[in-house]
Every structure is written in C-alpha cells, then in structure tokens.
Amino acid sequence: MGITRTTAQLLLSEAAKRPFRGSVATLGRQHIYFSLDDLRGWAARDGVTLTSGVPIQPHREPHLAERGWVSDETVLRSLGFERIVRIDVSNYEEVEVLFDLNVPETPPELCGQFDVILNLGTLEHVFHIPNALAHLHRMLRPGGRIVHLFPSANCLDHGFVCVSPTFVTDYYAANRYRIHEVSLLRYRTDHELSGIDVYDYLQPDPYGCPVGGLDDRIYHTFAVVERGPDSTAAVVPQQSFYTARWGADGVSDGPAGEAATRSRADRLREATAGWPVVRNVAAAAIDGWRWLRRTVMKWRNPVPWKWVRRLH
Template sequence: MGLPKPSACLLLREALRRPFSGRVATLGRQDILFDYAWLRRTAASMGVALCPAEITLHREPTLALRGFLSDDSFLKSLGFAEIVRLDYSDFEAPDCLLDLNAPQTPEHLRQRFDVVLDGGTLEHVFHLPHALRHLFEMLKPGGRVIHFSPSANHLDHGFYMFCPALFWDYYTANQFEINTFYLYRYRPTRDHWEVYQYQPEALAPAIRWGGLDDAMYGVHVVATRMATSTGDRVPQQGWYLKRWQEAKSQGPLKPGELLTEPPGTKARLLMDLTRSHPRLHRLACQLIVRWRAFINRRRQARRRGLGLKFIGRY
C-alpha cells in the first residue's frame, strides 16, 4: 500500500494534534513515496519535530534509486518505536500473517497496538465486518485507527469504494471518538490533494446525486478506541436514524401531511389552511415539493464545489 506525500502531510497533521508513540500495525507493507529531505522540510514547515531514526531507503530498488524512504524510517521518524506489518500473504515479507476475512483476531494481536494504519487495504478485503472488528480488537484502549480509503472514481481498484457514511456510522455506533474526518479530491497526474472537512448531510445535494466531476475521491479518518468502544455493533445508516427520530418526535401523520414541515413555516401555514379540503391539500403539498425542487436547481446552478469546509491543499 502506498503513502504518497499528501498522506504523509495528513499523518504529520495528526502527529501535531496528538504525537505518535509506541507500536503501530500497518495493514500491508507501506510504500513510502518521498525522500527524507522532503519529509524533514515538510515537517519543519508544519511545526512537527521528527524523532531520531536510522535513515534507510526503500526495499524496492527502483524506488530506492529515487531516494524514497523505507517504511521503518518514515514511521520511526513519526515517533513509533515498533512497526508490525500485517498481511494475508508473505509476498512482501510481513512481520505477521493475518487474514482480515477471518472471524477471530489471534490472541497475540489483541489490544497490542497504539495505532492501526490502513493506508489503502480495507477496500481489498471482502468481509468488511470482520475486518473492522479486527481493527478494534488490535487497538489498545486509547489507540487510534487511521484510514486512507477510496470513495469515488476508483473503478476496479478493489472490491469497494466507500461512502463516508460507512466509517462515520460504524465508529459512531461503536462509540469511538472521531478525531478527524476528511474527504479528499485528487488526480493521479497531480502531486497534491484538496482536503475538505466531512460532516454527515453536509455535501451539496447536487453532489450526492451524480454531481461529482472526473477527479478521484478518498476518505481519511482518525478514530480513537475509548473505554466503552465496541467493534461488533452493526450500524444503521445515520440519515435514516435521523429521519426515524424526527418522525417519532412529530407523532403520527395525518392523511396527506408532509413529514418535515415544522410549525411556523410558510409551508406549514399553507398545509394548515388547506387541511379541511383534501383535494386542495394534496395540491398544496405537491406545489411545495415542486417549488423546492425548482429553488434547489437554481441554487445548485449557481453553486460550485462540494459544499464542505476546505481544509487545505497537501
């Protein structure tokens, strides 16, 4: 799995928020796609003090010729004392074999790690519930899971491209603390990512329904295992949980009544005025829906971008 410069910048940003230490498990061996001079310069510009580490080059000769670092050098420079590489196959000489599709986490890996780093492995694992449970089981309480995962326009890269809601709802349901949640946009021909702060339901409506451009998108998540965290709770999608709660708080609907009209709004006033005339009431409801659709189309025609807070370019 590869860690390009933007991934390194986001890891440095996390190190600034909460310094790294202890033991890290990486899902697969990480290909570090930059040299030490770049790392030292970038860390200094971000205010991150690198830890002393032996500087060795990448194990692949073609990448070593470009001066790219070994994963040991990079991760120890971030502050980790021990790196354990996990993989299903021994093809890249991991430190430990682990099938993320398997239902049980080996005892010697349970609660052993301060950080579990998924640099782009999860999309290649078929059994996601088992894989996510392994990440939970391997973390110490207070440990962090870090994801860099594809979200859109990675056709045939892996089994999955992840909607951000998958991670948000899973970690929320299992009582993790979500520390960082970014959506990033990039092109393979460019050396930077555009990074945005993700929040549920914050994406522009036109984006959610076929409005993405031809760039590639990914999700970066940092979540902390708390004392009450679990790994086996099956989440319901947050969008529906919110709708169900709204419906419950509003009570049963009357015939023809729209669900989401709060008291005091013009739409609610129109519905109240026409309620005693069923046919007119239905027409009023249809008018409200069509008017909103028209207004949304006009707004989206003038609005560009994802509708999310821009964090930076890395």
C-alpha cells in the same frame, strides 16, 4: 499499500494535534514515495518534531531508492513509533505477521497490542469488511487510534468496494468511537503536479450531495478515529441519512443524525398540508430553490463540503 506525499502530510497534521508514540500496526508493508528531506520539510511546516537519530534506510525497491525515497521503517520511526508490526495475508513483502483479515477470530497475541493501526489502502481488498473492522478494534488499545484511507469514487475495480464517508462516521459513532477527522480527498491522475484538495466531511452542506453530484475526479476518504473505554465493534449501524428522517426515536449517534431537526421546508410542508394546490406549489418552490442552490454551490465549489487546503 503505501504512504504517498499527501498521506504523509495528513499523518503529520494528525501528529501535530495528537503525537504518535508506542506501537503501530500497518496493514501491509508501506511503500514510501518521498525522501526524508521531504518529510522533514513538511514536519517543520506543521510544527511536528520528528524523532532524531533514526537510521536512514533506502526504499526496498532499487529504482525507488535511486530517487532518494526511504523505507517505511525510517518514516514510521521518524514519526515517533518505537515498535512496528506489518500484517498481511501473504509474505511476499516479508511482514512480521501473516494473518487473513477475512477470518472471524483475532489471534490472541495481537489483541490490545497497538497504539495506532494504519489502514492506508488495504481494507477495500478484504471481502469481509465487518470481520476486518472487528480485528482492528480488538488489536487496538483503549485510547489508540485507527487511521483509514479508503477509495470512495471513480476507482472502479481498484478493490472489492469503494467506501463512502458515511460508512466511517455511522459505524464508528454507533460503536462509541471518538471521530477526530473525516476528510474527502479530491484529485486527478496527475495529482503529483496538480495537487489534492482536502474537504472536511464533518462540515457538510445541509442539502447533501445528490447522486451524480460529484465531478470526474478521483475521491478518497481519510479518517482518524479513537477507541474509547466503552468502544465496541459489534454494533451494526443504520445509515444516518435515513435515521435523521425517521425521527428522534431512530436517530443514530452519527454526525448526520445529530442534525435531525425540522427544516424550514418541513415546516412549510406541514403548514400547507390542508391545501393540496398550495402544498404542490410549495413543494415545487422548495425543489426549485434547492436546485438553484446546488447549481450555484457546485459552480463555486464542486464538492458540497468545506474546503480545507490543497496538498502537493
């Protein structure tokens, strides 16, 4: 678990829109991979005012401290947090709270305690993800935010699971959370040199991303969601990809479900339903057009979502 250069910049982008304050829970102690000067530079670029007068603590690991990298305490307090609680199943990194996210019951002393919860590489290592998500909901105050960073593709055996962005959007929409951001991050193993591309998952290609449609890069999902006054954790979502096809009665509250309207292809199929030969020709034409469009789009942009920026 850690806050990389890219993750720090994504957190600052969120802080520029909705400043951080109050109490934060981090799932695991966060390793920091940059200096305070780096953080200050990114903050100045994004118009974020860091908290002044924060004591500068070096990284816990001497070989990283030698590079000028600082502690999670320094970074989180600089971002505006006044109380920091680290939660882990093991105390090998000296956390404040020992707690197994797999178990069903949330400790009462953690309920409703936090303004922000950071899951920056933990939940994929938890086997019982529904229990873990319920814990985060209970620990969060109304109006509080959860920041997620999940591996999504080409991360074999990194954790128990890789999480698709639809998991985030469908679950939190069904449970009446406000979804502020869902981004897909695309990068190579040498990302410190080549950078990381950020795509807006909430602005998808209408034809979606077919199986095998991505390239050989590594993909992560970054998301920010906010608990509302009527948010829950117990609603089990249906995948919006399918509810959009089941019709209006089965549409979920997710972003993909909102687009469950008849397409021109659907209208063409309906119009040719009485003529099998014509219908087959129309179906072939639809498939050919979609293939051509995907090919051109993949040549122009390897990811079928809106490119936002590149981070280094």
